[in-house]
Amino acid sequence: xxxxxxxxxxxxxxxxxxxxxxxxxxxxxxxxxxxxxxxxxxxxxxxxxxxxxxxxxxxxxxxxxxxxxxxxxxxxxxxxxxxxxxxxxxxxxxxxxxxxxxxxxxxxxxxxxxxxxxxxxxxxxxxxxxxxxxxxxxxxxxxxxxxxxxxxxxxxxx
Numbered sequence: 001x002x003x004x005x006x007x008x009x010x011x012x013x014x015x016x017x018x019x020x021x022x023x024x025x026x027x028x029x030x031x032x033x034x035x036x037x038x039x040x041x042x043x044x045x046x047x048x049x050x051x052x053x054x055x056x057x058x059x060x061x062x063x064x065x066x067x068x069x070x071x072x073x074x075x076x077x078x079x080x081x082x083x084x085x086x087x088x089x090x091x092x093x094x095x096x097x098x099x100x101x102x103x104x105x106x107x108x109x110x111x112x113x114x115x116x117x118x119x120x121x122x123x124x125x126x127x128x129x130x131x132x133x134x135x136x137x138x139x140x141x142x143x144x145x146x147x148x149x150x151x152x153x154x155x156x157x158x
Contacts, residue, residue: 010035037060
């Protein structure tokens with residue numbers, strides 16, 4: 001049985017990257033990818049989700065309100081907060097059982113920027129003695145899927 005996953009992020013590129021990762025992760029079924037709190041909240045009110053991946057601060061509201069709406073529909077819903085404001089997040093006591101992880105989005109961007117810089121400057125990469133790009137790419141993709149797969153495994157155990 002796959003976990004129904006909903007993603008909320010106002011940055012289109014990041015939303016698309018996450019959606020692609022969820023689509024290719026065994027055990028997850030993408031049921032929605034939204035850039036607006038209001039649309040995500042409306043969706044979970046009608047269609048229960050098992051896992052939410054939420055940004056916190058969006059132009060039309062707080063992502064945490066989507067978790068509150070989802071928890072009314074599915075008391076066992078889990079959530080991964082993925083936000084540039086992760087270090088400022090204070091989890092409300094009533095939502096603690098639902099929060100699986102809080103991840104700082106800025107770390108993801110820093111890794112992406114580093115990879116792009118290395119790709120644009122292959123001479124510097126060769127001088128640094130890095131592993132061949134193909135091998136490194138495969139490792140990064142596998143580790144990303146491993147993290148999500150581990151989260152799915154943990155959620156299924158509960």
